[in-house]
Amino acid sequence: MNTAVAHDSPSAVARATLYVVATPIGNLADFTLRARGILQSVDTVAAEDTRVTRRLLEHYGIRARLISLHEHNEQRAADEVLQLLAGGAAVALVSDAGTPGIADPGARLAARAHAAGYTVCPVPGASAAIAAVSASGFLSPHFLFYGFLPARAAARREALAALATLPYTLVFYEAPHRVAACVDDLIAALGEARRVLIARELTKLFEQTHRCTLAQAAAWLAADKHREKGEFVLVVQGAPLDASATADVDKTLNALLAQLPLKQAVALAVEITGGNRNALYERALALKKR
Numbered sequence: 001m002n003t004a005v006a007h008d009s010p011s012a013v014a015r016a017t018l019y020v021v022a023t024p025i026g027n028l029a030d031f032t033l034r035a036r037g038i039l040q041s042v043d044t045v046a047a048e049d050t051r052v053t054r055r056l057l058e059h060y061g062i063r064a065r066l067i068s069l070h071e072h073n074e075q076r077a078a079d080e081v082l083q084l085l086a087g088g089a090a091v092a093l094v095s096d097a098g099t100p101g102i103a104d105p106g107a108r109l110a111a112r113a114h115a116a117g118y119t120v121c122p123v124p125g126a127s128a129a130i131a132a133v134s135a136s137g138f139l140s141p142h143f144l145f146y147g148f149l150p151a152r153a154a155a156r157r158e159a160l161a162a163l164a165t166l167p168y169t170l171v172f173y174e175a176p177h178r179v180a181a182c183v184d185d186l187i188a189a190l191g192e193a194r195r196v197l198i199a200r201e202l203t204k205l206f207e208q209t210h211r212c213t214l215a216q217a218a219a220w221l222a223a224d225k226h227r228e229k230g231e232f233v234l235v236v237q238g239a240p241l242d243a244s245a246t247a248d249v250d251k252t253l254n255a256l257l258a259q260l261p262l263k264q265a266v267a268l269a270v271e272i273t274g275g276n277r278n279a280l281y282e283r284a285l286a287l288k289k290r
Helices: 033-041 050-059 074-086 107-115 128-136 153-163 179-190 214-222 243-257 262-273 277-289
Strands: 017-021 044-047 066-068 090-094 119-123 143-148 169-174 195-200 208-213 232-236
Touching: 017 033, 017 074, 017 107, 033 090, 033 119, 044 050, 044 074, 050 066, 066 074, 074 090, 074 107, 107 119, 128 169, 128 195, 128 208, 128 232, 143 153, 153 179, 169 179, 179 214, 179 232, 195 214, 208 214, 243 262, 243 277, 262 277
Parallel strands: 017 090, 017 119, 044 066, 044 090, 143 169
Antiparallel strands: 169 232, 195 208, 195 232
């Protein structure tokens, strides 16, 4: 079943529909009118922490039936939500803050709702990752959202080594007690010269953003004990392309594009250069636009 969802008013809800609703990550003014209307109108709200969500709803005078859905009970809670949808109910899913399913519970429920044929409707709003990227000033048209790196140092370094050569802006979430160690591992894996945006406590009272090289980041954190507190987003510049290698790749792509359609030219360039297919495709597009 794939039904259209009503959008003619902030509070309009469709029956047998799961709404994935973003909530503020700090500043309550980021709670959209549509999100408020949806939460007021649905039959049930599935919340990561019902205590946190109840405080938010009470602030806005919203009365709603709450059930708990978190990482430890998501499969069991999803059974209950699917039963509600089967009965024609409209259900909203929220996390403690931000967008459900983005480094928060919700993906399993959404997948099961899709598989059962119900409409899953996003109600967009705050996201710490998008907020940080938008303020980073990094020019790459692509970014890779990694989320939380492994907590163990060895696993974290291994994960970073696999990302070291990617030309995409890298986005990580990090806990306050690990952020200094994470920066040290970023330096070891990516080098000191890469630039990083450290975004701390986004949209909250003590929000800070600081852009510097990775070499400078450790000293910046250590200069003030308060800078290692709160929730962090680290946005790191992608790997630079070697100038001579780029010139060779462009020469190869230009020769191939002169004789072949785009996809065939890129496929052959991958075989010739051993380069990343997605990166070569993006570069070929840029060359064609010229």
